[in-house]
Amino acid sequence: MDRLMDLTAYMVRKIKSMPDKFHLILEPECVNVSFWYVSTRLRPMPHGKEKEKLLGEITPVLKGRMMQAGTLMVGYQPDDRRPNFFRNIISSAAVTEVDVDFLLTEMDRLGHDL
Numbered sequence: 001m002d003r004l005m006d007l008t009a010y011m012v013r014k015i016k017s018m019p020d021k022f023h024l025i026l027e028p029e030c031v032n033v034s035f036w037y038v039s040t041r042l043r044p045m046p047h048g049k050e051k052e053k054l055l056g057e058i059t060p061v062l063k064g065r066m067m068q069a070g071t072l073m074v075g076y077q078p079d080d081r082r083p084n085f086f087r088n089i090i091s092s093a094a095v096t097e098v099d100v101d102f103l104l105t106e107m108d109r110l111g112h113d114l
C-alpha cells in the first residue's frame, strides 16, 4: 500500500507540474486521483463553470480515443458539483513512475486537439 500511495503522490506532483495540461480537482483520497485533461484550445480560458462544462464535454471523447488506441484505460464520472472528470486509480504495485509518465503523455498526445 505504501508503494501505491507513493505512486499516487508522484502522479499528483506530475499533474501539478503541468497546470496548463492538467487540472487536479481534489487532493487525492487514498489512491484516487481526480483531474481534468485540458486540451490546447481550452488552456487560455480562465478556470470557471464555463470551462468546467467544456472540460466535461471533452472527457468522454478523450476516453473514447484511449479505447480506440488501446493504450490507456482511465475511468471518468461526474459528481454532484462537476461535470465529467477523470478518476485514476493505481491499484497494482507493478505500476511504475514510467507508466504514470506514459499515461500523462499519452493523454496529451490523444487529446491535445479536442
Ligand SMILES: NCCCC(=O)O
Pocket (backbone or CB within 6 Å): 063, 074, 075, 076, 077
Ligand atoms: N458511463 C460512464 C463511463 C465511464 C467510463 O468509461 O469510465
